[in-house]
């Protein structure tokens with residue numbers, strides 16, 4: 354599984370920012386054709402993204418393109434401009450229904466057939482940022498195996514439900530939790546909301562840590578300043594990895610001795626603790642910090 358700890362957006366018509374993004378060691382680079390691009394620059398964005406896909410070395414960063422919403426009238430041109438140039442994935446904003454994902458899935462599948470690329474090689478990521486998207490999560494999350502992650506969009510959701518955004522974010526908390534829960538139910542990664550004040554690194558770090566604690570695999574970001582603290586927040590530190598290994602070993606030896614629950618350093622350990630420890634190791638593995646089962 355590709356690590357998606359940080360997903361950096363930039364306007365698709367800004368070649369300078371795309372080039373800069375390729376130098377940052379960020380897990381995902383999302384070249385935007387939607388809200389980051391002025392209406393009269395959509396065609397320039399499509400051309401610029403195509404040129405970036407051909408001329409830039411993205412290294413380990415995932416090459417994503419965000420199309421305009423299904424029904425905007427722009428989505429088909431967006432998709433068919435970039436698909437022949439083989440991005441790693443397409444990001445669909447404002448997903449309301451599973452059918453919208455299925456439409457994009459069909460377009461990608463026929464492009465893969467046309468060019469003889471392996472089926473499923475171009476992935477899909479859906480942004481959930483409307484009230485209808487939230488209530489349709491059970492079908493959206495199962496729309497197609499091509500779908501690898503769900504993104505939670507707080508700003509658009511707040512606009513859609515008539516909420517005013519606050520620093521604490523309680524107005525979007527139900528939706529944020531719904532996205533991470535449905536993603537987990539169908540083995541998708543969940544990617545948390547944007548923190549728009551790119552000068553406030555402490556605030557960003559707190560919100561990123563909170564997202565990691567909630568079960569998100571990563572966070573959307575909008576500025577190079579945000580890469581390091583966000584990728585760090587979604588990478589287990591050495592202490593958490595050591596603790597996870599310690600719990601798994603202790604659990605295995607207690608199981609052999611016929612004990613399902615036991616005390617470790619004054620705290621109860623049983624099956625849920627093992628699941629939590631396995632999650633920590635899965636994240637460490639995705640971030641390239643450990644290999645295999647984590648033992649040296």
Ligand code: COA
Pocket residue numbers: 361362363364369370371373374385388389547575576577
């Ligand atoms: N990706 C790549 N590079 C970026 C970047 C981004 N998202 N945001 C800024 N940079 C670059 C700038 O080009 C500049 O590079 P330079 O020194 O080589 O010229 C450097 O980082 C510093 O940028 P700064 O001056 O602090 O920011 P700015 O005023 O140029 O831009 C924003 C501020 C918010 C407009 C910009 O960060 C941005 O475009 N963010 C993404 C917006 C977007 O895509 N929104 C839609 C999705 S939510």
Ligand code: MG
Pocket residue numbers: 388446447482506509
């Ligand atoms: Mg949005």
